[in-house]
Amino acid sequence: MQNYYFDNTHPLHPYTYSMYATPGTFPPLNALRKELPAEKDGIHFGEKDGEWVEIEDHRGKSGYVNDEPFLIQDFGPLPEGWSDTPPLPPPLIVEELFERLRNERNARVTATDKYLLADYPIGAEELGNIRTYRQALRDLPAQEGAPFDGGGDETPWPEKPDV
Template identity: 40%
Template sequence: MINYYFDNTNELRPFTHKLEANDDTLPPDNALRIAPEFKDGYCPCMQNGAWVLVEDNRDKTVYNIETKEAKKIDYLGKIKSGFTELKPFEFCKWSGKKWVLDEDAKNEHIIKNNQNLKNALLNEANEKIAILQDIIDLDMQEADEEAQLKAWKKYRILLMRVDASDVNAVFPVKPE
């Protein structure tokens, strides 16, 4: 005979192990003498003196549908409400059944990047113009530095005209 033990400290009472039993004794309070059925994706649990199969998602990764945070499942039973096994992607939101593209979040990100790029390019242009202007003001220019100054000033004007709030903003090409 074999005793099939379950964890009686867990409310679902999942199977834990089996051991040889004495023929002339009764099974302990935390064991049955009936062999549990095993099936992939399920864990046998004792319920009302019999084994039942309970969904087992332990060690699977699920995602919070509000925060998109990943979490490893450490419990028996169905996946809790508010979580999904579907992995989120960049700029997505939960539709009730699946992740869908969140156009507003994507556009907001593009606009923020456009503004950051515009600011960085303007800073670079201002630096170049300031240095070239100093060279010319002090009559220390070489070769084509006056033409460079004019090209950088034109570039800065074109940059200022870029609408960074347009998701399809096109930036001018930097002078050589």
Template identity: 35%
Template sequence: MINYYFDNANELKPYTHQLDANDDTFPPDNALRIAPEFKEGFYPCENNGKWTLVEDHRDKIIYNIKTKEPVKVDYLGKIKKGFTLLEPFEFCKWEQNKWILDELQRNDYIIKQNLSNITMLVSEANNEIEILKDKLELDIATDADKKLLKKWKLYRIQLKSIDANQPNIVLPIKP
């Protein structure tokens, strides 16, 4: 005979190990004489003198549905409320038991990127214009420099005219 032991200090009483038993004795309080069943994704636990299969997600990664923070599962049983096995993606929010695209979040990100990009391009245009103005003031500007100065000024005006609060913008072509 074999005693199949379970951890009676744990609320789910999971199976722990097995040992040979004496034929003429009763199993201890934390053992059954019936072999537990093992099934993928479940773990045997004692319940009222019988083995029951409990969900086993240990070592899987779950995600907080509010913060999207990943957490490694270290317990037996169902996934805790407020968590999911579904991996979040960029610009998503939890809705109706799934991750969905949060267009407002995505658009806010794109708008911030647009503003940053335009600021960088205006700064670049300002630098080019200053150098060309210096050439003009020092009387060393060529006709090509004068034409280029006008193009950079027009480019800067076009950049400043863009409504960067829209997610889909078209940038002018750099001179």
């Protein structure tokens, strides 16, 4: 015969341990003499009205509650606002996106500076194409939809001409 003890100070009265029971005695107030049901993943058992009932057990699970990191340390359902998915980073403000766009644009313009040097061997047609490309880069921040994604893959970069 076994006593199956539960924590009667916890609101869900979770099972804690079992111990041999002395024949001819009554169980303590914090124990049942009813065997626990078969184990189930994510389930612990607690006492309610003299019976074992299933209680959710997410202890040790890490996630987010209202976008803040959270570690579950107690029995019961997942807290309100729970998510397994990390929150998205805050969107960049428009000024930061424009700054990134301009920095990438400036780097692309600078990469073509050599073609404008008087002693660079380039034909008139290629030079015209480079100037058109550089102007398109300068005009990009004024285009509708700017700052786009701040100079990333979604930015409609002009195509650099072959030189």
